[in-house]
Amino acid sequence: MGIDQNTPAALPNKGETGMEQHKVFVAVDIALFTIREGTFQVLMIKRGIPPFLDFWALPGGLIRMDIGPRGETPEEAALRELKEETGLTAGFGHLEQLGTYGDPHRDPREERAISIAYVGIGPELSDPSGGSDASLASFLPVVEVEEESIGQLAFDHYLIVKDAIARARAKLEYTTLATKFCSPAFTISELRAVYETIWGTSLDPGNFQKKVLAADGFLEDTGEKAESSATGGRPAKLYRAGAASSISPPIRRN
Amino acid sequence: MGIDQNTPAALPNKGETGMEQHKVFVAVDIALFTIREGTFQVLMIKRGIPPFLDFWALPGGLIRMDIGPRGETPEEAALRELKEETGLTAGFGHLEQLGTYGDPHRDPREERAISIAYVGIGPELSDPSGGSDASLASFLPVVEVEEESIGQLAFDHYLIVKDAIARARAKLEYTTLATKFCSPAFTISELRAVYETIWGTSLDPGNFQKKVLAADGFLEDTGEKAESSATGGRPAKLYRAGAASSISPPIRRN
DNA sequence: TTTGTTATTGTAATAATTACTATATCATAA
DNA sequence: TTATGATATAGTAATTATTACAATAACAAA
Numbered sequence: 001m002g003i004d005q006n007t008p009a010a011l012p013n014k015g016e017t018g019m020e021q022h023k024v025f026v027a028v029d030i031a032l033f034t035i036r037e038g039t040f041q042v043l044m045i046k047r048g049i050p051p052f053l054d055f056w057a058l059p060g061g062l063i064r065m066d067i068g069p070r071g072e073t074p075e076e077a078a079l080r081e082l083k084e085e086t087g088l089t090a091g092f093g094h095l096e097q098l099g100t101y102g103d104p105h106r107d108p109r110e111e112r113a114i115s116i117a118y119v120g121i122g123p124e125l126s127d128p129s130g131g132s133d134a135s136l137a138s139f140l141p142v143v144e145v146e147e148e149s150i151g152q153l154a155f156d157h158y159l160i161v162k163d164a165i166a167r168a169r170a171k172l173e174y175t176t177l178a179t180k181f182c183s184p185a186f187t188i189s190e191l192r193a194v195y196e197t198i199w200g201t202s203l204d205p206g207n208f209q210k211k212v213l214a215a216d217g218f219l220e221d222t223g224e225k226a227e228s229s230a231t232g233g234r235p236a237k238l239y240r241a242g243a244a245s246s247i248s249p250p251i252r253r254n
Numbered sequence: 255m256g257i258d259q260n261t262p263a264a265l266p267n268k269g270e271t272g273m274e275q276h277k278v279f280v281a282v283d284i285a286l287f288t289i290r291e292g293t294f295q296v297l298m299i300k301r302g303i304p305p306f307l308d309f310w311a312l313p314g315g316l317i318r319m320d321i322g323p324r325g326e327t328p329e330e331a332a333l334r335e336l337k338e339e340t341g342l343t344a345g346f347g348h349l350e351q352l353g354t355y356g357d358p359h360r361d362p363r364e365e366r367a368i369s370i371a372y373v374g375i376g377p378e379l380s381d382p383s384g385g386s387d388a389s390l391a392s393f394l395p396v397v398e399v400e401e402e403s404i405g406q407l408a409f410d411h412y413l414i415v416k417d418a419i420a421r422a423r424a425k426l427e428y429t430t431l432a433t434k435f436c437s438p439a440f441t442i443s444e445l446r447a448v449y450e451t452i453w454g455t456s457l458d459p460g461n462f463q464k465k466v467l468a469a470d471g472f473l474e475d476t477g478e479k480a481e482s483s484a485t486g487g488r489p490a491k492l493y494r495a496g497a498a499s500s501i502s503p504p505i506r507r508n
Numbered sequence: 509t510t511t512g513t514t515a516t517t518g519t520a521a522t523a524a525t526t527a528c529t530a531t532a533t534c535a536t537a538a
Numbered sequence: 539t540t541a542t543g544a545t546a547t548a549g550t551a552a553t554t555a556t557t558a559c560a561a562t563a564a565c566a567a568a
Contacts (some may be wrong), residue, residue, distance in 0.1 A: 022316045022326075023277035026356075026368060062276045063356075070358035071278075071366050100354040100370050102280075104318075104324035112325050114280060116354050116368075189546075207526065209547065233545025234533040249524080354535025443515075460556065463516065488564040503555080 025113035028078040029060030032120040032166035040142040045134035052154035059085040078118045086137035087129040092122025093180040106156045121180040174250040179241035187236035219245025279367035282332040283314030285418035286374040294396040299388035306408035313339040332372045339382040340391035346376025347434040348461040360410045428504040433495035441490035471498025
């Protein structure tokens with residue numbers, strides 16, 4: 001909406017008073033998920049500055065207004081902060097807005113600050129490294145983060161990361177999100193492992209196979225086969241993600 | 255996110271320079287849906303001030319920082335602006351965040367402004383009236399708004415309202431949202447009419463009945479019966495909304 | 509009492525899902 | 539070369555869910 005729908009007239013120029021009282025800090029945060037070592041993990045940093053010094057937090061920071069003629073987009077800010085704080089860059093397949101967190105007390109400092117949160121998803125990613133304002137960056141198992149008491153995470157990041165986890169789990173059912181956790185070519189078993197790992201359930205291999213193959217646009221046959229594993233067994237066909245973004249009927253959680 | 259995750263140290267005090275360059279205007283907008291005269295409608299205002307003077311827009315405005323010790327929440331701002339611009343207050347059953355729109359060019363004025371958009375839903379509401387900054391407030395049929403060319407709506411409100419419509423349509427399937435369009439006690443036919451109106455489809459009455467009654471927590475029998483209608487027929491039982499917020503299996507769109 | 513109308517229940521045909529079995533295809537060990 | 543073990547993939551019968559449609563219930567009004 002517009003700046004002045006609740007003000008008598010047009011906006012005064014930048015730097016003048018009056019309207020400045022309406023401005024707030026706008027940050028972005030990103031919950032980047034992947035599967036590592038067979039477990040569902042989320043990227044977090046250990047804060048190197050106050051407030052919440054040494055607390056775990058999601059990567060993020062303020063949107064910059066000095067990039068481009070009118071500042072950067074929130075998505076650009078999320079990717080920039082991710083890179084600055086963890087060293088991770090692109091190479092992941094999905095970024096979507098989760099929601100905006102605007103409680104007036106979410107930041108203990110004097111100034112009001114809201115945050116636009118994002119969910120990112122990628123296949124096994126390179127190792128993160130600490131960066132600006134972060135003494136450490138690391139993938140943490142989601143189950144451990146969920147068990148944390150709320151006070152162990154900076155700001156309202158416990159709330160954000162819980163929402164992000166719920167979003168990821170829910171979207172597996174009715175979208176092709178699971179393929180974003182996989183490398184460009186993957187087997188149906190690998191895809192099933194994504195579901196099983198994130199949901200914490202086990203799925204019938206035969207029925208799963210039929211379901212995902214029946215879902216139009218979910219998988220595309222590459223014509224290749226996976227190398228046979230060390231443990232033996234018939235080599236699986238390799239697929240790539242198809243064009244569909246939603247699947248019906250959904251893959252259900254048993 | 256914290257204010258300073260991308261800055262060297264703690265935040266300077268209010269009014270000092272340096273950090274001010276990061277602040278932006280934060281607005282809220284609300285797409286309030288209802289069913290009137292058998293059609294799916296959305297509340298819009300005609301702008302009484304530039305920019306986009308005389309364009310249709312969603313009700314909304316800037317978050318105020320001078321309400322309460324730390325300013326109002328985004329939800330509070332949405333309800334306040336709704337009341338100021340349209341006269342409508344409470345009496346509607348559902349408010350949820352849609353998403354935040356932050357394109358640097360979404361507002362043509364010099365200052366950067368983002369908007370947190372909300373979706374509201376209510377049963378047939380009292381008539382809106384124009385208010386501050388709005389020369390007119392009116393419920394418009396959703397099908398007409400969808401047909402508008404993008405340039406007929408202020409700012410990026412065409413984009414927002416399209417997302418809001420899609421959200422409402424999608425959530426009918428797997429949530430109990432439809433009951434929010436109904437008065438406190440309603441018949442299954444009224445509920446079915448909500449689906450049919452919003453989806454623009456027709457549903458089998460018998461099968462619909464069985465589905466919604468089978469969905470645990472969707473409907474609660476009041477023990478009452480509706481008055482028999484002018485057109486005759488067996489009087490329907492009256493239900494109220496149950497405690498469930500999601501339904502499975504979903505109600506499908508045929 | 510009959511007719512019209514809508515609500516609600518019932519039912520048979522069809523479709524989808526599940527649990528389970530069978531077969532295919534590979535590596536490796538006998 | 540031939541078993542054996544392992545995993546992928548295909549098949550199948552029982553079950554369950556869904557659909558299309560018919561039947562009945564409950565009212566108003568002619």
